[in-house]
Amino acid sequence: MNGNERHTLEIHGLEAAVEGKQILFGVDLTVSSGEVHAVMGPNGAGKSTLSAVIMGKPGYEVLGGSVTLDGEDLLAMPTWQRAAAGLHLIMQYPTEVPGVMLDDVLAEALVARGRSANGLEALLRAEAARIGLNPDLLHRALNVDLSGGEKKRNETLQLAVLAPKIAILDELDSGLDIDALRDCARRVEAASNAGLGVLAITHYSRLFEELRPDVVHILVRGRVVASGGPELADELERDGYAKYQPAEAPEAKSGRSGLDDLFAL
Numbered sequence: 716m717n718g719n720e721r722h723t724l725e726i727h728g729l730e731a732a733v734e735g736k737q738i739l740f741g742v743d744l745t746v747s748s749g750e751v752h753a754v755m756g757p758n759g760a761g762k763s764t765l766s767a768v769i770m771g772k773p774g775y776e777v778l779g780g781s782v783t784l785d786g787e788d789l790l791a792m793p794t795w796q797r798a799a800a801g802l803h804l805i806m807q808y809p810t811e812v813p814g815v816m817l818d819d820v821l822a823e824a825l826v827a828r829g830r831s832a833n834g835l836e837a838l839l840r841a842e843a844a845r846i847g848l849n850p851d852l853l854h855r856a857l858n859v860d861l862s863g864g865e866k867k868r869n870e871t872l873q874l875a876v877l878a879p880k881i882a883i884l885d886e887l888d889s890g891l892d893i894d895a896l897r898d899c900a901r902r903v904e905a906a907s908n909a910g911l912g913v914l915a916i917t918h919y920s921r922l923f924e925e926l927r928p929d930v931v932h933i934l935v936r937g938r939v940v941a942s943g944g945p946e947l948a949d950e951l952e953r954d955g956y957a958k959y960q961p962a963e964a965p966e967a968k969s970g971r972s973g974l975d976d977l978f979a980l
């Protein structure tokens with residue numbers, strides 16, 4: 716992340732399916748360096764699907780549209796290449812990876828990005844202190860036996876060390892107590908002030924007490940149904956999503972529909 720460079724993640728008309736069922740119905744979003752875009756929506760709206768498709772998680776089928784980073788087609792790349800290109804995802808439920816040490820992973824990731832791992836130990840210690848993570852966890856297997864709060868602090872620390880161009884946070888706030896949420900959100904806010912572009916997915920606006928969104932988008936049934944300023948998040952907190960729930964499910968391009976959709980929300 717370099718404050719002088721401007722990078723842009725562009726999502727156009729993105730349509731995607733999981734297990735033959737269409738979940739995204741044409742999503743448009745553009746996130747540039749230094750911007751924080753919030754994507755809010757009820758359970759089952761397709762928020763995690765959106766993050767998974769952008770990052771290239773297996774099992775998701777792209778039915779249409781495009782995702783580019785600085786004009787480069789991300790959908791054509793395997794996940795590791797998307798990460799090396801400067802995209803970083805913090806998953807809603809971070810994966811435990813037995814036998815793989817956090818510091819080794821980060822050293823390899825830096826080298827894969829053409830950067831040096833020299834000084835990594837000092838940087839890790841500084842970031843651990845900053846995010847409130849016990850430094851003993853730096854040399855432990857990735858996320859194994861960590862509490863919800865420790866996992867998200869750990870993931871946020873990785874984000875800070877790797878300094879990607881664009882970060883996608885899928886419910887950074889889920890499974891976090893108030894202190895951990897504040898520490899993680901603050902760290903991401905600082906990164907965004909230093910040039911990181913952020914797509915922050917959540918359904919509660921409490922994340923935004925520390926991580927200030929420039930734009931808030933509302934995702935319902937796989938479509939962005941409204942976009943606006945931070946006041947939109949306050950409105951949702953007050954009134955919920957009822958106003959934005961369409962009566963009918965959108966027409967699917969392929970796969971099942973009907974009863975499945977009744978339970979999608």
Ligand code: ADP
Binds near residue numbers: 738760762765774
């Ligand atoms: P959100 O993150 O907004 O709560 P998701 O993207 O997780 O929503 O889910 C959207 C819809 O896709 C839901 O109906 C969910 O059941 C379905 N879905 C998501 N992932 C899978 C999967 N791996 N297999 C089957 N259905 C899935």
Ligand code: MG
Binds near residue numbers: 763764807885886
């Ligand atoms: Mg989700």
